[in-house]
Amino acid sequence: MKTELNLLPLANWGLKHTEQRPLLIAGPCSAETEEQVLTAAHELAKQNVSVFRAGIWKPRTRPNSFEGVGSIGLKWLSNVKRETGLKVATEVANAKHTYEALKHNIDVLWIGARTSVNPFAVQEIADALQGVDIPVFVKNPINPDLELWIGALERLNKVGITKLGAIHRGFSSYGDTAFRNAPNWQIPIELKRRFPELLILNDPSHIGGKRSLLFEISQKAMDMDFDGLIIEVHPDPDKAWSDAKQQITPEQYAELIDSLIIRSKGDAQYVHSKLFDLRKKIDHFDQELVELLEARMKVALEIGEFKRENNMIVLQNNRWSEILEQSIALGQSKGLSPELVSKIFKAIHQESINKQTDIINRVFV
Ligand code: PEP
Numbered sequence: 001m002k003t004e005l006n007l008l009p010l011a012n013w014g015l016k017h018t019e020q021r022p023l024l025i026a027g028p029c030s031a032e033t034e035e036q037v038l039t040a041a042h043e044l045a046k047q048n049v050s051v052f053r054a055g056i057w058k059p060r061t062r063p064n065s066f067e068g069v070g071s072i073g074l075k076w077l078s079n080v081k082r083e084t085g086l087k088v089a090t091e092v093a094n095a096k097h098t099y100e101a102l103k104h105n106i107d108v109l110w111i112g113a114r115t116s117v118n119p120f121a122v123q124e125i126a127d128a129l130q131g132v133d134i135p136v137f138v139k140n141p142i143n144p145d146l147e148l149w150i151g152a153l154e155r156l157n158k159v160g161i162t163k164l165g166a167i168h169r170g171f172s173s174y175g176d177t178a179f180r181n182a183p184n185w186q187i188p189i190e191l192k193r194r195f196p197e198l199l200i201l202n203d204p205s206h207i208g209g210k211r212s213l214l215f216e217i218s219q220k221a222m223d224m225d226f227d228g229l230i231i232e233v234h235p236d237p238d239k240a241w242s243d244a245k246q247q248i249t250p251e252q253y254a255e256l257i258d259s260l261i262i263r264s265k266g267d268a269q270y271v272h273s274k275l276f277d278l279r280k281k282i283d284h285f286d287q288e289l290v291e292l293l294e295a296r297m298k299v300a301l302e303i304g305e306f307k308r309e310n311n312m313i314v315l316q317n318n319r320w321s322e323i324l325e326q327s328i329a330l331g332q333s334k335g336l337s338p339e340l341v342s343k344i345f346k347a348i349h350q351e352s353i354n355k356q357t358d359i360i361n362r363v364f365v
């Protein structure tokens, strides 16, 4: 389904930030005490931060974890505004949170990953925001479902939210992985392709889940032309009441931001002509790849006919193992990773299997 979003450019959002990249949102995972919130905010106000974040209502995986201080924290955020001049943001997960946040003049809202999976909850928040002019960010749903993410953005846009952005915070997977939430970069890239004007921030804290990964993820996001970062910063991270492993001190935050290399978008003329030549080469090889796939598929179809005539099953497991192993070995000798080769061949093989299954089950009418 093709849709468009009616979006207001960031320059008109009323944030301190204008043209430069990245837009920076920083602050603790959770508001814990008034002192913790104000200490973090005063430190961050000295830096290039556009919006101060703190979670008031915390969606936690298990009960008996700290579930946020609740509405009292909104007063602390009002104090942050008054004392530091920073704009403030918090997460809302239902209509009640939304009304409370609006009542306390919170400047920016975000919808968390556990809420954006639920169209009922998102619609309820959207309805509460009807006619309100406030920036809203939608985190990706915890499962890798781009349509669901887009659906949540559309629900907000339909009630008139045009200061709208997305936050890429990674996707859940089962078992131990290097990341707390797998980045699946191809999903935000596809979101960007579909909605080039949509602001997309990256949340390295929730993707990485640990401090040591924050820089690498943030730099990658910048190199992929994300518009900004939302990073969890706490005055005493080890003692944080939630997400302690991934939070950093204001000093570490400053160092991270200073170390980022913000590369150009390559608008200069000489960049264009050199890239043009290289891209022509890529186009040429892409065309050859498609033609080779077509030729290969024709042979797979012939094999399908043969299997049909001889009443053979489609999946010949030994043959498939042989193809996969020899392709991976050849790929490795040419510097291609086994992951890449195996992914491509599994996709090609699956398509052949589907087509051959159609052939052997074909009925003549
Ligand atoms: C958060 O930003 O603290 C948070 C709860 O994030 P997410 O919804 O991405 O888990």
Ligand code: MN
Binding pocket: 029, 030, 232, 242, 243
């Ligand atoms: Mn958090």
